[in-house]
Amino acid sequence: MKIxxxxxxxxxxxxxxxxxxxxxxxxxxxxxxxxxxxxxxxEEGVQNVFAAYVVDGVKDETGVRPGHIKERIRxxxxxxxxxxxxxxxxxxxxxxxx
Amino acid sequence: MYKYDEYDQQMVDTRVAEFRDQVxxxxxxxxxxxxxxxxxxxxxxxxxxxxYMLRVAVPxxxxxxxxxxxxxxxxxxxxxxxxxxxxxxxIQYNWIKLDETPDxxxxxxTVEMHAIQTSGNCIxxxxxxQFAGAAADEVIDxxxxxxxxxxxxxxxxxxxxxxxxxxxxxxxxEKDRAAMRLHDIGIKMIRNDAGEIGAQFYAGGGMGRTxxxxxxxxxxxxxxxxxxxxxxxxxVYNRYGRRDNKxxxxxxxxxxxxGRDEYVRQVEEEFAHLLTQPIEPPMAELERIMxxxxxxxxxxxxxxxxxxxxxxxRLWVERNTTAHKQAGYIIATISLKPVGGIPGxxxxxxxxxxxxxxxxxxFDELRVTHSQNIVLPHVKKADLYTVWKALDEAxxxxxxxxxxxDIIACPGLDxxxxxxxxxxxxxxxISQRFGSAEKQAEIGELKLKISGCINAxxxxxxxxxxxLGVDKKGVENxxxxxGGSEGADTSLAKITGPGFDEDGVVDAVEKATQVYLANKxxxxxxxxxxxxxxxxxxKEAIYG
Numbered sequence: 001m002k003i004x005x006x007x008x009x010x011x012x013x014x015x016x017x018x019x020x021x022x023x024x025x026x027x028x029x030x031x032x033x034x035x036x037x038x039x040x041x042x043e044e045g046v047q048n049v050f051a052a053y054v055v056d057g058v059k060d061e062t063g064v065r066p067g068h069i070k071e072r073i074r075x076x077x078x079x080x081x082x083x084x085x086x087x088x089x090x091x092x093x094x095x096x097x098x
Numbered sequence: 099m100y101k102y103d104e105y106d107q108q109m110v111d112t113r114v115a116e117f118r119d120q121v122x123x124x125x126x127x128x129x130x131x132x133x134x135x136x137x138x139x140x141x142x143x144x145x146x147x148x149x150y151m152l153r154v155a156v157p158x159x160x161x162x163x164x165x166x167x168x169x170x171x172x173x174x175x176x177x178x179x180x181x182x183x184x185x186x187x188x189i190q191y192n193w194i195k196l197d198e199t200p201d202x203x204x205x206x207x208t209v210e211m212h213a214i215q216t217s218g219n220c221i222x223x224x225x226x227x228q229f230a231g232a233a234a235d236e237v238i239d240x241x242x243x244x245x246x247x248x249x250x251x252x253x254x255x256x257x258x259x260x261x262x263x264x265x266x267x268x269x270x271x272e273k274d275r276a277a278m279r280l281h282d283i284g285i286k287m288i289r290n291d292a293g294e295i296g297a298q299f300y301a302g303g304g305m306g307r308t309x310x311x312x313x314x315x316x317x318x319x320x321x322x323x324x325x326x327x328x329x330x331x332x333x334v335y336n337r338y339g340r341r342d343n344k345x346x347x348x349x350x351x352x353x354x355x356x357g358r359d360e361y362v363r364q365v366e367e368e369f370a371h372l373l374t375q376p377i378e379p380p381m382a383e384l385e386r387i388m389x390x391x392x393x394x395x396x397x398x399x400x401x402x403x404x405x406x407x408x409x410x411x412r413l414w415v416e417r418n419t420t421a422h423k424q425a426g427y428i429i430a431t432i433s434l435k436p437v438g439g440i441p442g443x444x445x446x447x448x449x450x451x452x453x454x455x456x457x458x459x460x461f462d463e464l465r466v467t468h469s470q471n472i473v474l475p476h477v478k479k480a481d482l483y484t485v486w487k488a489l490d491e492a493x494x495x496x497x498x499x500x501x502x503x504d505i506i507a508c509p510g511l512d513x514x515x516x517x518x519x520x521x522x523x524x525x526x527x528i529s530q531r532f533g534s535a536e537k538q539a540e541i542g543e544l545k546l547k548i549s550g551c552i553n554a555x556x557x558x559x560x561x562x563x564x565x566l567g568v569d570k571k572g573v574e575n576x577x578x579x580x581g582g583s584e585g586a587d588t589s590l591a592k593i594t595g596p597g598f599d600e601d602g603v604v605d606a607v608e609k610a611t612q613v614y615l616a617n618k619x620x621x622x623x624x625x626x627x628x629x630x631x632x633x634x635x636x637k638e639a640i641y642g
Contacts, residue, residue: 010125010197012150047127051145068572070511073520074147078512080440080522084178084193 001031001059003066004039005074006052014074015049016064022049025086026075027063065096072097099160099463100245100390102210109253110207113214117141118200125197140220142213143199147515150194153216154206158226158244158268159187159466163457165209166464170449176202181449182513183434183442185506185557186265187225187466188216192513214252219260219347221251221332225267227275228467231391232429232475234421237289240270242388243297243324246379247285249387250325257332261339262347264332265304276468277560277584279303279312282349283331290318297324301331301361302353305554309590310350313358315365323369326378330369334361393424394461394476400426401480413535414486414497428479430460432472432489433496433504437533438526441507442470444494451492459485468557469506471499501538502546502611503529506557510550510567511574517550519567519574524548527604532611541611544624547582560584562625563607564591576603580610580636581628592633595641609639 003026004017015022017039019030032039036054043049056067066072077085079094087093102110117137124134138144142153154169161169169189173181176198177191184190194202206212215222224244231239247266251257257264267278270287278284284300297319303312319327335349338356353361402425406412420429432452435441444452452472456464459481465473477485489495498504505528508514510521525548532538547561551568558564564579575597582591598606613636614624628636 007145007149011195012145012148014148044131047125050131069569069574070147070517073511077148078192078522079520080512080526 001029001057001064002033002036002054003029003057003064004032004036004052004054005029005066005071006040006043006049009048009050016075017043017052026057026066029057029064031059069097099162099241100157100387106210106249107207110210110212110214113141113212114200114203114207117203121196121200136218138196138199139217140214141199141203142216143194143196144217145515146192146509147511147513147517149192150196150199151513152191152194152199152202152213153184154189154191154211154213155216155223156188156211156466157248158224158230158241159228159468160226160230160241161456161464161466162462163453163464165211166453166456167450168205168209168211170446170453172202172205173446173449180443180445182440182509183444183466183470183472185468185470185508185555186223187228187468188223189466190509192509218258219262219264220258221254221260221264221266224248224251225265225276225281225468227269227271228431228465228473229275229420229429229475230270230465231393232422232424232427233271234423235273236271236423238270238287238295239391240268240285240287242384242391243285243287244268245387245390246325246384247328250328250379257336260332260336261341262344262349264335264349266328272586274584274586274588277557277588279588280305280309280557280560280584281312282335283328284312285324285328288318294320296320297327299327299331301365302350302358304348304350305557305559306348307345307552307554308348308350309554309559310354311588311590312350313353315358315362321384322378322381323373324378326372327365327369329377330365330372333368333372334364338364394463396424396427396476397478400424400478402426404479404482408483410490410497411483411486414490414495415482417497417501418499419482422476424476426479428477428482430474430477430482430485431467431499432474432494433498434471434494435498435504435529436493436496437503438530440522441505441525444472448492448494451488452494455485455488469499469504471504497535498538500543500545502532502541502544502563502607503538504545505529506545506547506561508549508551508556510548510556514550514555516553517567518552518569519550519576521548521550521556521567524565524567524576524600524603527600528607531604531608540615542623544611545584546607557584558582559590560588561591562623562628563610565603565607568597570597574600576600578603578606578610578640580633581625583625594633594637606640610636613639
């Protein structure tokens with residue numbers, strides 16, 4: 001699947017396109033297929049999101065997993081500070097990244 | 099230390115107001131990201147992997163306690179309770195919000211700090227010896243010259259859009275503690291045979307994808323021509339440095355391609371021309387600056403002995419202190435590398451504690467080192483045990499300076515958008531593998547440096563053991579290298595061979611230390627043994 005990510009303008013937070021808006025949780029990502037460029041143009045025009053781009057991802061029963069390790073770390077947070085990630089209480093979170 | 103005059107303060111305050119308006123216009127939509135990006139970068143605001151990152155300049159690594167305390171307060175108020183001290187003697191915050199950035203910069207301005215020129219193709223923060231003004235072996239305190247260069251390079255209209263970023267280092271002792279020859283320009287303050295102080299210039303050094311050691315380009319520049327000569331070096335680079343290829347845009351490429359002699363010829367020609375233009379600040383200005391760096395009011399006759407009956411304190415003194423020029427005083431280096439910790443990170447509470455210790459026990463001075471540690475430069479020996487006890491209770495009393503536990507590591511793929519592999523988890527594993535005091539004592543001095551990409555922010559080229567993280571088809575892989583050094587004997591590390599996964603490289607480091615211990619002669623360091631026996635025995639152990 002193709003998923004769309006960017007950063008929130010004010011907070012800089014990593015965000016993911018859900019099909020109708022943006023979420024901090026990669027598992028909310030929608031498959032944008034070939035429509036990423038049009039969504040980026042529209043959303044960046046609104047000025048609340050920037051640095052948006054499309055990445056590969058895979059969806060299974062556990063959720064959406066970006067294809068590249070860099071995007072997985074973006075999605076989770078720093079693997080060396082799990083307390084600051086989206087899954088602070090999940091000791092297996094690093095395994096999801098690697 | 100230097101205090102802002104009205105011009106310094108006005109420049110910084112004006113920049114804060116200007117950036118506040120730029121942020122307002124960005125949020126309101128008046129500016130696009132393409133328009134805003136160069137503006138935020140000029141104020142040290144990057145977009146990193148998870149959020150905005152703000153890099154705050156610490157000029158030549160020198161801070162007072164009020165500044166240090168504010169750095170801790172900013173970590174609490176605007177970030178997530180910690181900061182990261184960098185190999186450029188700066189501090190970075192990883193979780194900054196755009197709309198709060200002007201307020202942060204305004205608070206920094208109240209203590210004479212800013213984030214100007216911590217990014218972009220300009221002259222960056224001047225770095226220096228973290229022991230400046232305290233070291234027993236220095237010719238003179240290099241900081242007044244670093245400060246003069248700071249003032250010259252701040253908002254220098256000709257050098258704000260150089261072909262690439264530009265880093266200058268100033269030292270004043272034979273023992274280079276600041277990787278001087280791995281800078282775009284390295285300046286070593288020396289005393290000539292006539293007893294005059296002047297500057298020895300090196301140009302064209304650097305790490306990154308094409309590491310080079312700067313050759314000397316002039317053995318003595320008189321003090322009253324220092325800025326003029328620096329201007330000549332920059333002018334030649336600005337004129338002929340490549341702008342068509344960012345990977346070949348640093349001055350090291352220009353010096354290499356022209357050849358050292360031709361670069362020198364052009365600099366000397368430009369220098370002769372500039373001497374006809376009175377651009378050098380008057381010596382009265384240097385004297386004004388120097389007055390800010392007068393020695394603190396050291397107590398004469400202070401006790402010169404230490405009670406080392408506490409074995410943990412004794413170890414810390416052996417590892418983390420350095421001789422001071424003043425009898426009865428000592429230089430203390432605070433390791434920000436606890437066993438298994440994140441190199442260079444300090445919590446807001448730890449930062450404030452260090453500020454308090456600097457205020458109470460080090461004449462209100464602290465230093466940031468390029469090794470991502472903090473220095474209390476002027477501690478009375480009689481106070482040292484009290485200082486160490488406070489540090490130890492706060493988790494920053496580790497005794498490991500310049501050992502395998504004192505690892506330099508860039509933020510790597512955990513934070514950096516340029517990185518290809520994570521640096522910090524590897525540093526943590528190595529730190530834990532070699533965590534015992536006995537093991538570190540057995541191995542002795544071993545400088546291990548890790549970079550998460552070819553940009554080499556973790557100085558891996560200059561590590562006795564260097565590790566470079568690469569992306570191998572989407573999987574982290576680590577190249578190992580040996581033989582680098584950043585000291586007076588500067589050398590570049592050589593790659594051992596094929597790379598390793600994370601656990602594999604930790605094992606390889608351990609095997610390398612075993613080769614060293616088996617072959618060590620006398621007081622040889624790891625680096626000395628490597629230089630004597632060469633790469634082959636190490637390769638055999640690692641790959642055999």
